[in-house]
Amino acid sequence: MLGYIVRRLLAALLVVIITSMAVFALFYKAIPNPAGPVCAAQGRCTADRLALIEESMGLNEPITTQYGKFVKGVFVGRDVPFGSSTYECDAPCFGISYGTRQPVTDQLVKAYPATLTLALGGATIYLTFGVTLGVLAARARGTIWDRGLVGFSLVISSIPYYLFALLAWIFLTLRTNIFPDTEYQPITQGVLPWIGAMLLPWLVLGIAQSTQYARFSRGEMLETLGEDYIRSASAKGVPRNKVIFKHALRAAIVPVVTIFGLDFAALLAGTVFTEKIFGIDGVGLLALDSVIETPMDLPVINATVMLAAAMVVLANLVVDILYGYLDPRVRIG
Template identity: 35%
Template sequence: MTRYLLRRLGSLLVLLVVMTAVVYGIFYAIPADPAVLVCGKGCDGGQLASIHHKLGLDQPITTQYWHFLEGLVAGRDYSSGPDVSHCAAPCLGYSFQTDLPVLSLIAQRLPVSLSLTAGALVLWTVTGVALGLVSALRERRLTDRLITVFVLGGLGTPVFVSGLLLLMVFCGWLRWLDFPVYVPLTEDPAGWARNLVLPWLTLTILQSAIFTRLTHTGMLETLSEDHIRTVRAYGLPERRVIGRHALRGALTPLISINAVEFGAVLVNAMLTETLFGLPGIGQLIVQSSNNVDLPVVAGLTLTAGLAVVLANTAADLLYAAVDRRVVLT
């Protein structure tokens, strides 16, 4: 297990280095002069030269990339402005539009995105597993057919469409809920949950449909295996056979599926935040992209990439802990 862990951590570090090189090349080396974006129209040569020096753009590309990595690991001291030569506190760059550290901008928005994705993750996992289990145990019956209709509808409905429908039904026609306005969890837990119900449901509809289909297929395959027939032949109660033996085998692949779907979840969360006006990471990346704020977009891209890599690494380790055969490969 220790060798497997070290091997996974080593591949994680390699992936992170490659990711930083790709992000730096896309956002800083390939595009037009970033100093022009900072200075704006009507800049003279002296102003551009000053910005070039302050941003370190007058140095070789390898030196610029090294300062970029240094800023990610050691950080930059912003007490004297966005000067790449000062490194003291962790950072992800310096916004062209607001002159604020990118890390502070992300830190302000991160609790909103974590609240959205964490709550939706619990809902779609519980809902998807429960519906998939019921569908597999009642195959070809009315319950199974109704769940199949839900799966097809969930898979075929984009996030922004389901979100609009939920707003129309619960905020417009029924008037059970007001339009969501994010409230921090520490200030009002009840208000925090109430205002995130519709965003949670918006993400849950699609993801729970995926988990329902996977759980249904996994349960049918597991129930047809020899060890399940053997357990039943010993006379164990059906509830114990399903809960202790069949369900465990069917849920193991969902660990990897959760990691694979994490990238799609981030995209859907961005659409959901924009639709409901939640001040999260998704709304920040849309605003930064519209303003061509390269440091913020690059920092958010690195943050999202890091989240996906860590999610896949955590899934691999958890899968290895559940299935010991993975460690031996």
């Protein structure tokens, strides 16, 4: 088992490295003239000044050299020349933000607790709520409850998420003040303010996603309930509820876990809409700002995309290891 995990970790690391190369090449090579906006932001941009800035940022060096410097920064830190000054950037260094002139790592570390809090709360709600509803709907298959739930979940799903979140914020915070403010408060400032400020974003994220989980787990449950081993359990005299919640759910939960792992990874990489609408200073908002601001904040974009890639790879690994515990047929000896 340990050997398997080590092997998988190494493979995951390789994927992250390759992704980082691709992302690096994509952003530093494909976007023409990244120094231009930096130059323009400093006033009149002459060709000489532009060349100077390009040289100071190291943009005229070959891409491999730039990548090499970037990797060196990640592991041991480096000094980043920027315009007329040089910034110190400790490991793990993902560069200096063009906008704030802060190390990107510091910005990520500062933004991460909010994203993590949002992801954990939202995922807990949509997983428990969604799966419970899905199982109950499967249990009541064909009844008015089942149809009502499926219909309701389709309605929620067909509302674009940004609209759903925006409406929730307008009606529940702006108009009625039921959820007074939705800014992120660190948990160190008390558990109640932490929960209070995040409750609406959690609910919005949780409910919007739970409909998909309800339908998915309902489908998985119905499929499982048609399996021979469910009939065997009934034939043994196992009571109906135990057949559903023990025998059927045990099997139906496995694919749900797979989907959940990937969804959760996406949440950990930042939720742009939720963070923007509810004013939560998380990674999603950081990424969004780095894209829409001028000059385009390449080091921040680069770092957030790599973070997202790393999260997805990690989530895949965790799901695969979990699989071994959930399904004895893939248990690794």
